[in-house]
């Protein structure tokens with residue numbers, strides 16, 4: 001599955017957000033009770049109204065949403081890259097994530113200490129980014145030193161790695177994150193393999209006061225501007241509100257949301273933003289037994305999409321029978337869509353589209 005690491009300075013609302021994410025009713029849906037893998041790792045359901053619609057049409061006995069993993073990476077403070085506090089250990093956790101959700105304090109509250117003594121989310125973002133860049137620099141220097149011997153032996157892979165590490169190092173030394181380096185297609189895989197923290201896509205999460213949840217505030221606007229300049233994502237959320245919603249049942253939650261002038265829980269927007277950031281899409285498998293959503297990267301071909309369900313589906317792939325979501329709904333199910341000529345037989349090169357209802361045929 002895909003993993004998002006939640007980072008941010010202390011006291012910005014990370015734990016509040018993480019707890020809301022993992023304790024919410026949606027996360028505890030019947031089929032997959034929320035499980036704490038480790039204290040700081042939680043799996044959440046990806047909200048998708050289409051799945052319920054499909055299950056309703058097919059009268060599926062169970063509904064299984066697709067999942068996303070969040071990792072609460074606490075302990076990141078100024079000086080973390082120098083091993084102050086437990087910083088370095090946490091940086092290792094970030095390396096294993098696909099993207100970073102960076103929580104920024106966009107609320108004023110005299111009772112809650114800000115580690116830097118003022119509320120300035122853009123400056124906070126820089127503090128954390130600097131730590132991440134320093135951490136990348138340190139690991140690059142170590143890795144390049146380790147490559148020296150192999151380079152003397154004219155090792156092609158080592159040469160490629162060293163060349164890419166040098167490019168990242170140059171960017172970082174100029175104060176830019178490694179994601180600003182332009183990488184050729186033939187280097188893309190090796191580049192990703194370097195697992196540099198500052199190559200990961202970033203989603204800024206503006207944690208605003210309850211009264212600003214619907215419209216944001218001057219702090220979140222400053223963050224939005226920064227995010228746009230960096231090509232990063234951003235969402236406005238009130239962790240406090242999300243925490244409250246997570247303790248309500250569905251009906252109460254809806255009433256509470258409309259009182260706050262909100263259309264949906266901020267967590268839904270957060271999860272969706274993570275999906276967009278990672279270029280993820282959903283396809284469905286639908287039958288009387290279950291309706292289920294599956295996550296793939298955009299541009300995934302049918303056999304690899306089938307492989308998300310089971311490796312054997314990919315290995316023995318013959319073809320897929322596919323109905324677009326809209327056609328499935330318009331036909332009131334598989335039979336109707338088929339009669340309308342909307343069921344397609346697709347081969348190995350078919351690129352699965354968001355919302356496709358898929359049925360895979362494979363050799364065992």
Ligand code: GDP
Nearest residue numbers: 010011012013014015016107109208209239240
């Ligand atoms: P962390 O250190 O980043 O994990 O921060 P916490 O989630 O523990 O939050 C630190 C404190 O800020 C807690 O007392 C929270 O209740 C409080 N807090 C979190 N979000 C908000 C908010 O939107 N408004 C206000 N006033 N307090 C908040």
